[in-house]
């Protein structure tokens with residue numbers, strides 16, 4: 023990865039030049055990221071427009087950094103589990119259907135949407151007509167109840183990549199966890215000896231017994247290192263290039 027900075031007063035042609043360079047680099051087969059750094063607060067509308075301009079020119083990632091925040095724009099749609107690998111917050115509130123296995127709360131518009139109840143749905147905001155659904159009903163605007171449901175029933179994520187090592191998929195596992203029939207220990211990937219192998223950013227499928235061998239061998243070597251604790255997740259990265 024190589025970096026270069028374009029700097030100078032406002033309206034001196036930096037944005038146009040970067041747009042042009044992104045276009046030319048892309049044309050020659052390079053992947054490009056653009057970063058705009060300002061000592062001022064970001065204006066989300068205009069700074070987002072600049073970011074979009076860079077993406078349209080061929081930039082794969084466009085970042086704007088200001089005093090009040092940072093905007094990331096990617097030129098591709100990413101799966102939720104890829105995002106979760108890079109963030110760590112107490113709660114993640116997701117709007118819209120992602121297909122990622124997690125407890126869901128359905129918001130009805132009058133009666134519209136009731137057919138969207140599925141096995142991951144734990145509560146409905148609005149009136150449920152079919153009482154056999156065994157779902158918690160929340161009155162629109164009752165944020166206290168909604169808040170308490172979130173505190174009690176939001177769940178940590180499963181890996182979400184449907185590796186199949188548990189004999190099923192992540193959605194089935196999450197449904198089992200919500201119903202109290204399964205626990206996170208049933209997810210082989212989250213188990214103590216699970217190993218995640220990525221090559222050039224792509225996940226490599228790995229059988230549980232191989233996972234166990236890699237885990238045991240590395241644990242044996244690493245436990246003697248200064249700074250290692252007896253328990254915890256370990257991340258090792260290395261380069262296979264000559």
Ligand code: SF4
Pocket residue numbers: 180181182183184185186187188189190191192195208209210211212
């Ligand atoms: S083992 Fe875990 S990650 Fe793999 S399919 Fe089952 S629940 Fe999903």
